[in-house]
Amino acid sequence: MKILIVDDNEASLTSLKLVLSDLGHTIVAMDKPVEALAHATSEFYPLIITDIRMPEMDGLELLTALKEHPVSKDSDIVLMTGYADTETAIEALRRGAYNYLHKPINLQELMVVTEKVAEHQTLRFENKDLKQNMEQRVSEATASLRQEYAKIKSRLQAVEGIGDIIVASQAMKDIYDQTQVFHQNPSVPVLIEGETGTGKEIIARLIHYGQNGSTKPFIALNCSAMPHELFESELFGYETGAFTGSRVGGMVGKLELAEDGTLFLDEIAEMPLSLQPKLLRVLQERSFYRLGGVKKREFKARVICAGNRDMAKLVEKGTFRRDLYHRLRVGHIVLPSLKERPEDLFVLTNFFLERENKRKRKNFKGISQNARELISSYPWQGNIRELENAIERAVLLNDASLLEAEHLDFLENTQSEKQNKKQIDSNNDQILLNNKLELPETSFNLEAHINEIIQAALDKFEGNKSKAAAYLGISRYALMRKLQK
Incomplete structure (x- = not known):
């Protein structure tokens, strides 16, 4: 055009x-x-x-x-x-x-x-x-x-990001079906709960756009990023002279900008307690006033909220209103963490690898067995977002036909590495405690003994460098550097 x-x-x-x-x-x-x-x-x-x-x-x-x-x-x-x-x-x-x-x-x-x-x-x-x-x-x-x-x-x-949703696991297929039901019922508020990085905003956008797309506005507001003193004016808007320092002509709030589309409130648990009954009233009466205004304005948008904290526990603690919580969760989606949907792990990995390979014009064609072992054992506490960022960085910094374990050495130690290190430290402490470590009087060749320990670890795991590195409590890249020396 x-x-x-x-x-x-x-x-x-x-x-x-x-x-x-x-x-x-x-x-x-x-x-x-x-x-x-x-x-x-x-x-x-x-x-x-x-x-x-x-x-x-x-x-x-x-x-x-x-x-x-x-x-x-x-x-x-x-x-x-x-x-x-x-x-x-x-x-x-x-x-x-x-x-x-x-x-x-x-x-x-x-x-x-x-x-x-x-x-x-x-x-x-x-x-x-x-x-x-x-x-x-x-x-x-x-x-x-x-x-x-x-x-x-x-x-x-x-x-x-709507195209990035993966529905390989049954859990995600069920959630996808839920999003389409909610898409067809815009008057139903939806609460999406899940750990950081599980894709809550993508699910919110999928509810908004549905299968065939939508030209209606999607207005997002991160409640944790908004200073409490500005929250109400940002949400409701205000008229000229509503408060000291207000703009001439006033300001249109997010409730108004959403029109007949979607208002997405991310990190809803961070909404000030004093503002929660006002949001509840908007949901019940489907109308609101700007700050300092006398004209009632119709609210037609759907409301989708998301949070990475256990909302039910916050209600019990009294830090989130019970009536608002039950109003928001008429539609309720709980996103599983990546470790709870292991069948999606390599579907997502391959998707991100193929996408970044194309974007960055690289030549990756697959994933090596060593890399698969590392990806499988890593806890992915940041969920899909951490996996996506890890693959993007690996593709950016390396040129190869296969994604190798050493391409991912920047990742934190796996849970098994941490446990092994903890066990090693415990064993070492016990050795020192019992005075079983005896050093020669003249000299001690530390490098030679390190090499012997590394070789023993490799023999123990039949040459598998990833498992040997995990056993020794070091990264695979660190092990490779020691072998090169």
Whole structure:
């Protein structure tokens, strides 16, 4: 799709051009609105994205001129605005703007708006050509836009991580089925519980997008990253003068930005206790007020919450409201840790290896037996996220046809290594305690004895370096260095 971007800020212009070009669009970027007007009225652009505040001609003036010209009157125009310009953006919608985006631009929101425009332009071309009774022209005119629409949807899902969910184990298959049920019932709040790194946000996005995708907004708020004193205004928004230091024009909160899409509250256990009854009231009455506001606003979005702590225990301790907890868990998903779904371990490993191999243009074709043993024995306390990061680092730093154990030597000691080290330390302490260690009077060749110990460990495990290293309480890489010496 051809897109014209107009912004006098060079950095913003360059950034938007790179992002949209990466999605396969043809981009023309201009920093002078007067020149952009002349260009857009001589050549049709399905989508025009323009800043509001610009010298010579502001975004509203440009919008009005474009809508009055026969060439550009059917262009979908999206304005970029700071929060302080929200009222101006609303006025722009009254004058015929398609939508507006808050600066700094959110990538997900940008792609959702672009997807909607592609679909809108597709339908517009279809209707126009159908009225002219030219079915062949309809097919030709909309083919490229349909391809771009499919590409945008695929790209959006890739960015959101939806394609990364693995459903090899029965547990994950059951959870996947649950997400589709919840997707079809947007009025049902959902609570997702699971350890860090198990993929709670991916599951939340899968509930939102479903199997066929969605153009509705997905608004995420991490409760643990939000200062308590700013939490309420961030969630509910506020009107001008609501408190000292508030912005002129007020601010739109996350409840409002979610529209009829999804509001995702991550780390819900960190929500201030004083704010919890207010969220409960929103869920029950499906309405809210901005801070300092007198106008009741309808709340239409679905609510999905996630946490890595045992919510039931927090309720018993009195640090999370019981009534809110039961309201949130009408829909309830508990994600198993990676160690609880071992059948997924190498399915995920192969998926990440293949993906990073392609991204980084490497030549990995498989996983060696030694690497498999290491991956199997490692505890993966960070779950899927730790596995993903480990494979990405191994592929980045190495060039080989097989993923080897030494490529993963940066990992912490496995549980078995730690247990062996603990046992070795205990044995050594016992030896010293009983005075059984006797040193010669003259000299002692430490290096020679280290070599003998290493060789004995290798003999004990029939040459298996990974098992010998684990037995000695060192990494396989450290063992290889000692062998090279």
